Amino acid sequence: MSTVIAFIVIFGALVFFHELGHLIFAKRAGILCREFAIGFGPKVFSHKKGETVYTIRLLPIGGFVRMAGEDPEMVEIKPGYRIGLLFDDDNNVNKIILNNKEKFPNCRIVEVEYADIERELIIKGFPDDDGDNLQSFTINPKAVIVENGSETQLAPYDRQFASKTLGQRAMAIFAGPMMNFLLAIVIFMIIAILQGVPTNDPVLGELTPDGAAKAAGLHKGDIVQSINGTEISSWSDVVDVIRKHPNEKLTFTLTRDGKEKEIPVTPVEKTVDGKKIGVIGVYSPVEKSPVQAIKSGFTETFFWIQQIFVMLGKLVTGQFSINALSGPVGIYVSTEEVAKSGIFYLMKWAGILSINLGIMNLLPIPALDGGRLMFFAVEAVRGKPIDRQKEGMVHFIGFALLMLLMLVVTWNDIQRFFLK
Numbered sequence: 001m002s003t004v005i006a007f008i009v010i011f012g013a014l015v016f017f018h019e020l021g022h023l024i025f026a027k028r029a030g031i032l033c034r035e036f037a038i039g040f041g042p043k044v045f046s047h048k049k050g051e052t053v054y055t056i057r058l059l060p061i062g063g064f065v066r067m068a069g070e071d072p073e074m075v076e077i078k079p080g081y082r083i084g085l086l087f088d089d090d091n092n093v094n095k096i097i098l099n100n101k102e103k104f105p106n107c108r109i110v111e112v113e114y115a116d117i118e119r120e121l122i123i124k125g126f127p128d129d130d131g132d133n134l135q136s137f138t139i140n141p142k143a144v145i146v147e148n149g150s151e152t153q154l155a156p157y158d159r160q161f162a163s164k165t166l167g168q169r170a171m172a173i174f175a176g177p178m179m180n181f182l183l184a185i186v187i188f189m190i191i192a193i194l195q196g197v198p199t200n201d202p203v204l205g206e207l208t209p210d211g212a213a214k215a216a217g218l219h220k221g222d223i224v225q226s227i228n229g230t231e232i233s234s235w236s237d238v239v240d241v242i243r244k245h246p247n248e249k250l251t252f253t254l255t256r257d258g259k260e261k262e263i264p265v266t267p268v269e270k271t272v273d274g275k276k277i278g279v280i281g282v283y284s285p286v287e288k289s290p291v292q293a294i295k296s297g298f299t300e301t302f303f304w305i306q307q308i309f310v311m312l313g314k315l316v317t318g319q320f321s322i323n324a325l326s327g328p329v330g331i332y333v334s335t336e337e338v339a340k341s342g343i344f345y346l347m348k349w350a351g352i353l354s355i356n357l358g359i360m361n362l363l364p365i366p367a368l369d370g371g372r373l374m375f376f377a378v379e380a381v382r383g384k385p386i387d388r389q390k391e392g393m394v395h396f397i398g399f400a401l402l403m404l405l406m407l408v409v410t411w412n413d414i415q416r417f418f419l420k
Contacts, residue, residue: 006335010335029168037057082109086104095144117145188348199285202224202235216280250266301351367399
């Protein structure tokens with residue numbers, strides 16, 4: 001159960017902050033955001049605040065922000081339609097009722113002659129209560145359309161995604177992956193604040209309870225001057241000497257409380273990556289400093305960005321097969337293993353996953369954020385956007401292929417972890 005909770009919290013947080021990036025910058029650009037969703041499929045939870053409906057959906061495989069204008073907008077009100085109108089205090093239309101008008105006895109019934117609910121925000125028609133006189137009605141920019149008892153807010157063109165500048169649209173899309181990188185930086189900063197940042201000073205850090213260092217009488221904070229007569233000037237020197245002498249007695253010359261001591265220690269032999277090395281059960285010294293923690297957040301994030309790109313390069317060049325990829329099942333199993341090592345390892349795993357999610361979304365693949373940004377780049381070069389129907393078809397095909405890849409990867413994970 002603890003693994004399930006850890007997986008839900010980690011995966012949910014990654015998706016939440018990713019979509020939050022989209023939401024924040026879309027709203028900053030003035031785009032009407034109809035829904036902020038975690039997951040796909042049927043709604044499990046729904047709450048409307050302001051203009052946006054916040055939902056949690058059944059399938060925890062991602063999320064989305066539904067921005068006005070990305071899908072075909074609303075319904076078209078054609079001449080001859082009989083609609084009901086309700087008005088605000090300024091006598092502007094604030095509700096347009098398409099059917100079941102009998103449920104709104106106070107509405108004014110109008111036969112439409114002309115309507116523009118995106119740009120002009122006007123309806124012209126013949127009211128039932130005013131004979132053959134054609135009248136014009138101004139629409140409140142925040143009016144809603146009521147159909148089958150459900151209300152949907154209008155999206156004037158200046159509130160739609162396509163109406164915004166190329167920079168605003170690109171930022172609204174890029175903000176998702178950007179938030180994943182920022183989340184990773186914050187996670188690594190918190191780890192560094194709580195655990196400290198490793199330094200290269202020749203000082204002993206924490207000792208393991210059953211290690212050779214503890215048994216020999218070494219203490220945390222001992223300053224190593226030399227080992228077997230070899231001068232030591234850094235933690236790297238300490239590690240290098242110990243690793244080279246498994247099962248050999250070493251004499252540590254060190255300073256403790258201002259006094260010099262000599263203590264013999266015999267490193268225990270351990271096999272790592274096929275090589276035999278010596279270990280004594282002591283961690284590197286750490287420094288707990290806000291400045292170092294901030295620096296660590298950025299350097300650790302940059303390190304893992306490099307590592308993920310190295311792995312992607314190997315995948316592209318054929319050094320890794322598709323079987324090396326993991327989907328939600330593989331991530332769940334890995335989370336279970338990492339959770340056994342403690343909270344700090346779990347936090348680090350969350351940071352790495354956040355970076356991975358950010359990079360994957362920036363790949364120039366249709367249906368992903370990177371694919372959207374690629375189309376914006378083409379628009380910037382040619383000076384006008386690509387036909388929306390053609391772009392939509394490309395994204396649809398890309399999404400279908402991604403779902404197929406997800407199924408293949410998930411099946412491979414199931415075979416690897418549960419059917420072997």
